[in-house]
Amino acid sequence: MTRIVDVARHAGVSTATVSRVLNGKTVRPELAAAVRAAVEDLGYVPDRTARSLRRRSSDVVALVLPDVENPFFTAVARGVEDVAQEAGYSVVLCNTDDDPAKEGRYLAVAEHENMAGVVVAPASGSPEIAALRARRRAVVVIDRRVGQDVDQVVFDNVALGRRAAQALVARGFRRIACVTGPVATSTAVDRARGWREALDGAGLEADDLLVHANFRVDGGYDATVALLARPDPPDAVVATNNLVGVGVLRALADAHGRPAASPADAVDGQGPGSGPALGVGIVGDLPFATSRTSDVALVPLDPRALGTTAARLLLDRLAGDEEPARRVVQETPAGP
Amino acid sequence: MTRIVDVARHAGVSTATVSRVLNGKTVRPELAAAVRAAVEDLGYVPDRTARSLRRRSSDVVALVLPDVENPFFTAVARGVEDVAQEAGYSVVLCNTDDDPAKEGRYLAVAEHENMAGVVVAPASGSPEIAALRARRRAVVVIDRRVGQDVDQVVFDNVALGRRAAQALVARGFRRIACVTGPVATSTAVDRARGWREALDGAGLEADDLLVHANFRVDGGYDATVALLARPDPPDAVVATNNLVGVGVLRALADAHGRPAASPADAVDGQGPGSGPALGVGIVGDLPFATSRTSDVALVPLDPRALGTTAARLLLDRLAGDEEPARRVVQETPAGP
DNA sequence: TTGTACGCGTTATCAG
DNA sequence: CTGATAACGCGTACAA
Numbered sequence: 001m002t003r004i005v006d007v008a009r010h011a012g013v014s015t016a017t018v019s020r021v022l023n024g025k026t027v028r029p030e031l032a033a034a035v036r037a038a039v040e041d042l043g044y045v046p047d048r049t050a051r052s053l054r055r056r057s058s059d060v061v062a063l064v065l066p067d068v069e070n071p072f073f074t075a076v077a078r079g080v081e082d083v084a085q086e087a088g089y090s091v092v093l094c095n096t097d098d099d100p101a102k103e104g105r106y107l108a109v110a111e112h113e114n115m116a117g118v119v120v121a122p123a124s125g126s127p128e129i130a131a132l133r134a135r136r137r138a139v140v141v142i143d144r145r146v147g148q149d150v151d152q153v154v155f156d157n158v159a160l161g162r163r164a165a166q167a168l169v170a171r172g173f174r175r176i177a178c179v180t181g182p183v184a185t186s187t188a189v190d191r192a193r194g195w196r197e198a199l200d201g202a203g204l205e206a207d208d209l210l211v212h213a214n215f216r217v218d219g220g221y222d223a224t225v226a227l228l229a230r231p232d233p234p235d236a237v238v239a240t241n242n243l244v245g246v247g248v249l250r251a252l253a254d255a256h257g258r259p260a261a262s263p264a265d266a267v268d269g270q271g272p273g274s275g276p277a278l279g280v281g282i283v284g285d286l287p288f289a290t291s292r293t294s295d296v297a298l299v300p301l302d303p304r305a306l307g308t309t310a311a312r313l314l315l316d317r318l319a320g321d322e323e324p325a326r327r328v329v330q331e332t333p334a335g336p
Numbered sequence: 337m338t339r340i341v342d343v344a345r346h347a348g349v350s351t352a353t354v355s356r357v358l359n360g361k362t363v364r365p366e367l368a369a370a371v372r373a374a375v376e377d378l379g380y381v382p383d384r385t386a387r388s389l390r391r392r393s394s395d396v397v398a399l400v401l402p403d404v405e406n407p408f409f410t411a412v413a414r415g416v417e418d419v420a421q422e423a424g425y426s427v428v429l430c431n432t433d434d435d436p437a438k439e440g441r442y443l444a445v446a447e448h449e450n451m452a453g454v455v456v457a458p459a460s461g462s463p464e465i466a467a468l469r470a471r472r473r474a475v476v477v478i479d480r481r482v483g484q485d486v487d488q489v490v491f492d493n494v495a496l497g498r499r500a501a502q503a504l505v506a507r508g509f510r511r512i513a514c515v516t517g518p519v520a521t522s523t524a525v526d527r528a529r530g531w532r533e534a535l536d537g538a539g540l541e542a543d544d545l546l547v548h549a550n551f552r553v554d555g556g557y558d559a560t561v562a563l564l565a566r567p568d569p570p571d572a573v574v575a576t577n578n579l580v581g582v583g584v585l586r587a588l589a590d591a592h593g594r595p596a597a598s599p600a601d602a603v604d605g606q607g608p609g610s611g612p613a614l615g616v617g618i619v620g621d622l623p624f625a626t627s628r629t630s631d632v633a634l635v636p637l638d639p640r641a642l643g644t645t646a647a648r649l650l651l652d653r654l655a656g657d658e659e660p661a662r663r664v665v666q667e668t669p670a671g672p
Numbered sequence: 673t674t675g676t677a678c679g680c681g682t683t684a685t686c687a688g
Numbered sequence: 689c690t691g692a693t694a695a696c697g698c699g700t701a702c703a704a
Binding site for chain 1: 381383384385386388389394396404405407410411413414417426427428429431445448449450553579582585586589590592622623624625626627628629
């Protein structure tokens with residue numbers, strides 16, 4: 001393995017000069033050229049470990065997520081990776097299963113590993129985030145709000161919930177339920193609030209049509225089954241995230257029903273068998289849907305862009321940006 | 337930050353002794369106890385960077401995958417993470433997009449970062465794999481065959497393709513097409529071979545019913561659209577991976593068709609509209625399906641177990657196992 | 673068994 | 689602007 005001393009000897013300079021060339025400090029041009037030539041000749045690659053030890057900071061960024069099997073978060077991960085790799089950083093993915101204890105462990109590890117920074121979709125208002133900030137580590141919170149003085153990138157979740165519900169209102173549905181995530185998850189609460197606002201705005205009753213499930217497929221499935229079994233079932237449902245949306249659609253399909261484009265569609269052209277038909281609105285995308293989604297009111301999100309935005313913010317901090325904490329609202333695609 | 341010297345002083349021993357206790361070498365019990373107490377008191381956590389520099393090997397494992405957005409590979413990743421984390425290793429995910437150049441870069445990085453080992457689903461017969469082996473780094477190849485002397489964990493892909501096709505034969509289909517991945521991908525080729533064997537065994541003609549698409553949703557979608565447009569379309573299709581399967585089902589759905597449980601089902605009860613009905617067999621799982629899959633012949637895979645198996649193999653190597661390269665055939669669930 | 677002292681490869685300091 | 693050298697924190701010969 002070739003080390004920095006080899007390069008130095010080969011170029012007839014000191015190791016300090018080699019280091020300076022590699023790190024873009026000012027060096028006499030002819031010496032710099034000699035160093036670059038030597039690096040090329042010997043195929044020298046700096047040892048990141050030694051560099052990290054000396055700098056007291058590695059070039060690894062932690063990406064802490066509630067569920068890496070959720071396509072939403074894998075897309076976020078790609079976004080983060082794209083820009084981090086470009087800048088020479090590696091990305092480590094950490095899965096918390098929405099468990100604050102797991103999350104705490106990962107954040108502690110990030111600190112002890114001297115990682116450059118952390119992008120986290122928090123399971124809770126993690127005290128460890130404050131700890132990292134206190135140690136002057138770069139931290140960017142994504143997707144979910146936390147009440148702390150830290151960089152954040154989030155969607156306008158109230159607006160997203162409102163748009164999904166309004167789309168159903170516009171199609172003529174009157175009893176629009178909402179299946180959302182846990183009350184501890186800000187996206188679940190905010191999108192549900194948007195749903196309620198849309199109903200209020202249209203003069204419709206929310207009644208007992210708000211269901212807090214989990215943010216997974218089974219949550220949406222079970223909630224839909226329960227809604228359909230009610231004495232006075234809704235005629236439409238808003239799912240506040242992608243997986244819940246999958247659950248809603250699958251529950252409909254298993255009941256030999258289908259998403260309805262309008263109330264008329266629901267009562268008239270009973271399709272396969274004679275199962276239920278429901279208006280369906282979903283906040284999120286369905287990259288692996290196996291059915292037509294043209295009758296579903298999709299409110300797309302572009303999670304990959306969320307990731308790139310967060311990563312750029314993080315890189316700014318790593319480059320020494322000392323501005324006060326920023327709060328960025330991530331744009332979403334216009335939708336159909 | 338507390339260092340090893342602090343612990344040593346606190347316990348009244350030398351740094352060497354502290355190190356020995358931490359690494360499980362033989363130390364007089366009372367001293368060991370004192371050291372542990374000091375570690376506890378001071379909340380000491382060893383600096384991984386310094387340790388890596390000294391050991392010339394970090395406790396990071398690279399997981400190099402063709403597509404981290406494919407639920408199959410995210411499940412593999414969880415399997416790897418589960419056992420790696422347990423053993424104190426971090427996992428870095430690397431996305432190659434099936435591009436040999438990208439893959440080569442990541443494997444080179446793994447080497448220069450002194451990563452402990454690599455688990456890789458190769459895009460090609462990477463020469464870098466041999467290079468890593470030559471440097472005595474632990475490497476485990478998963479999912480796809482490579483013609484090299486290296487640990488491998490793969491499914492019995494010929495059998496999987498055969499099972500999917502046989503299930504359709506058993507349901508009475510006679511013209512069974514196969515949509516598979518690129519010829520450069522061993523899983524695509526092997527599962528197609530299995531499909532062909534099943535047809536041969538049943539006395540059916542394969543004709544020109546083999547289609548090489550890509551291993552993504554659009555590959556399955558386009559191939560299905562093309563098959564349906566033929567003068568003599570097939571009455572069933574085998575999709576050799578999960579994403580292609582999604583594409584097949586979505587193409588059917590968009591044509592207002594559906595998967596058929598049997599040829600009779602296909603001609604009789606024309607369901608919604610009057611689109612095509614096809615027998616469908618899929619090698620893989622559909623965690624985010626939005627339609628009923630009871631009429632689809634699914635051959636499940638348990639990718640998470642693939643990951644845990646590979647990780648265990650890797651850990652064995654990291655623990656000093658010097659046996660000749662092993663080739664493990666990963667069991668698959670029995671299927672319905 | 674324990675302690676001392678050196679080395680891992682790089683960067684930062686400080687003199688020149 | 690450049691070179692010599694001292695850290696960074698840990699593991700491990702070597703000597704005791």
